[in-house]
Amino acid sequence: xxxxIDSYIPVAIFLAVxxxxxxxTMFIVKQLSPRSKAANKxxxxxxxxxxxxxxxxxxxxxxxxxxxxFVLFDIEVLFLYPWATVYKGxxxxxxxxxxxxxxxxxxxxxxxxxxxxxxxxxxx
Amino acid sequence: xxxxxELIVPFLPWIRGVAGLALVGAIFLGAMGAVWIERKxxxxxxxxxxxxxxxxxxxxQLVADAIKLFTKEDLRPxxxxxxxxxxxxxxxxxxxxxxxxxxxxxxxxxGGVEYPLAVTEMDISILYIEAMSSISIFGxxxxxxxxNNKYSLLGAFRNFARMVGYxxxxxxxxxxxxxxxxxxxxxxxxxxxxxxxxxxxQPIGFVVFFIALMAxxxxxxxxxxxxxxxxxxxxxxEYSGMRFGLGFFAEYIHMILGxxxxxxxxxxxxNVPAFVANNPVLGLIAPTGFLLLKAVLVLCTIxxxxxxxxxxxxxxxxxxxxxKLLPLSLLNLVWAVGLGLYLGV
Numbered sequence: 001x002x003x004x005i006d007s008y009i010p011v012a013i014f015l016a017v018x019x020x021x022x023x024x025t026m027f028i029v030k031q032l033s034p035r036s037k038a039a040n041k042x043x044x045x046x047x048x049x050x051x052x053x054x055x056x057x058x059x060x061x062x063x064x065x066x067x068x069x070f071v072l073f074d075i076e077v078l079f080l081y082p083w084a085t086v087y088k089g090x091x092x093x094x095x096x097x098x099x100x101x102x103x104x105x106x107x108x109x110x111x112x113x114x115x116x117x118x119x120x121x122x123x124x
Numbered sequence: 125x126x127x128x129x130e131l132i133v134p135f136l137p138w139i140r141g142v143a144g145l146a147l148v149g150a151i152f153l154g155a156m157g158a159v160w161i162e163r164k165x166x167x168x169x170x171x172x173x174x175x176x177x178x179x180x181x182x183x184x185q186l187v188a189d190a191i192k193l194f195t196k197e198d199l200r201p202x203x204x205x206x207x208x209x210x211x212x213x214x215x216x217x218x219x220x221x222x223x224x225x226x227x228x229x230x231x232x233x234x235g236g237v238e239y240p241l242a243v244t245e246m247d248i249s250i251l252y253i254e255a256m257s258s259i260s261i262f263g264x265x266x267x268x269x270x271x272n273n274k275y276s277l278l279g280a281f282r283n284f285a286r287m288v289g290y291x292x293x294x295x296x297x298x299x300x301x302x303x304x305x306x307x308x309x310x311x312x313x314x315x316x317x318x319x320x321x322x323x324x325x326q327p328i329g330f331v332v333f334f335i336a337l338m339a340x341x342x343x344x345x346x347x348x349x350x351x352x353x354x355x356x357x358x359x360x361x362e363y364s365g366m367r368f369g370l371g372f373f374a375e376y377i378h379m380i381l382g383x384x385x386x387x388x389x390x391x392x393x394x395n396v397p398a399f400v401a402n403n404p405v406l407g408l409i410a411p412t413g414f415l416l417l418k419a420v421l422v423l424c425t426i427x428x429x430x431x432x433x434x435x436x437x438x439x440x441x442x443x444x445x446x447x448k449l450l451p452l453s454l455l456n457l458v459w460a461v462g463l464g465l466y467l468g469v
Binding site for chain 1: 465
């Protein structure tokens with residue numbers, strides 16, 4: 001058990017460095033860089049003209065279809081990870097392979113359904 | 125085997141972690157090198173000179189650029205979301221650091237015994253690396269959404285559509301590689317290619333992985349979130365100075381790590397013939413040098429593809445991932461399983 005924890009100690013160290021280093025860089029920049037106040041500098045860029053309206057618009061519903069399909073397939077991938085490590089050399093090879101082929105074909109069926117329903121078409 | 129004193133064994137992970145920070149310095153130099161390679165190579169392709177003035181062959185150009193970035197004002201537009209805008213580059217940077225920690229950058233052979241040069245070795249390192257690679261995409265998304273700029277928001281939308289499409293084929297091809305060795309440890313996957321490289325066993329898998337990785341890193345032809353010509357740099361339109369520099373550098377580090385991943389998963393990693401490995405001098409440098417050479421070649425290929433292939437339209441990008449790469453990656457998985465059983469490795 002300690003072996004697993006041990007392998008994540010360097011991760012924690014790197015995470016700490018990754019979180020500390022950029023703010024430190026920004027601190028140094030703050031000391032070195034010039035500052036001037038001019039209202040126009042802080043406007044949002046919109047090809048030189050005065051920005052109209054807000055940029056906070058709603059997402060098109062099409063994106064959600066892709067997102068749902070993504071979640072489905074990503075979970076499939078998640079199931080495959082542990083399977084890839086144990087299907088061989090544990091005396092369950094034939095069962096494991098057949099099960100996984102069934103699993104993939106069921107998903108393929110759902111995939112074809114998505115395709116036929118045009119959920120995977122960008123412009124309908 | 126090298127004898128490790130009993131006393132320091134409990135502290136070994138800490139020592140590895142702190143010593144591994146040298147890798148952070150190396151990767152920063154590497155990222156500067158990558159920017160230089162990209163600028164020089166792009167210039168060569170376009171019959172220009174590229175950076176020439178600062179240092180020999182413009183080698184110090186990046187140092188000059190870094191100094192410039194340090195002395196530029198840190199500007200945040202009024203309308204930007206303060207929390208997202210300020211922290212997104214930090215988020216992006218720490219996510220590539222976390223990716224770096226699990227990637228082996230080579231190996232040394234001492235007395236015929238192999239010591240992989242990885243900061244940490246986990247059982248699930250490939251899953252971990254992929255997770256961190258996906259998280260870095262959220263950093264890009266935070267940058268574009270936090271800018272509160274219409275161009276950036278369009279970039280964010282496109283980035284989202286691309287991101288969800290390419291994660292799945294990427295994951296499945298990684299699994300088909302893991303199937304060959306029956307391990308999710310990237311060190312074992314690299315070691316398992318001593319006889320045949322995975323690119324020869326799974327050519328389809330390599331193509332799918334390479335394309336999906338390019339999309340994952342947002343390199344041309346998949347830089348729809350950036351699209352300088354239409355979106356005026358999209359996700360980084362509002363960024364300037366060092367905050368831009370951090371995000372930009374994180375992207376380059378991501379690209380380097382991606383090249384290492386290709387070399388480790390498909391191009392045979394650091395494996396060298398036994399007579400080289402057993403040579404006391406060559407054994408120390410040849411495996412790492414070999415891996416580095418492959419990674420640089422992959423990097424150059426990625427840069428050259430930028431000038432060879434025009435940028436895809438967003439609907440083409442989405443179609444490519446969902447309708448072509450996904451079935452191909454599943455096909456490759458079935459092929460890999462069959463191959464793994466046939467070879468019995």
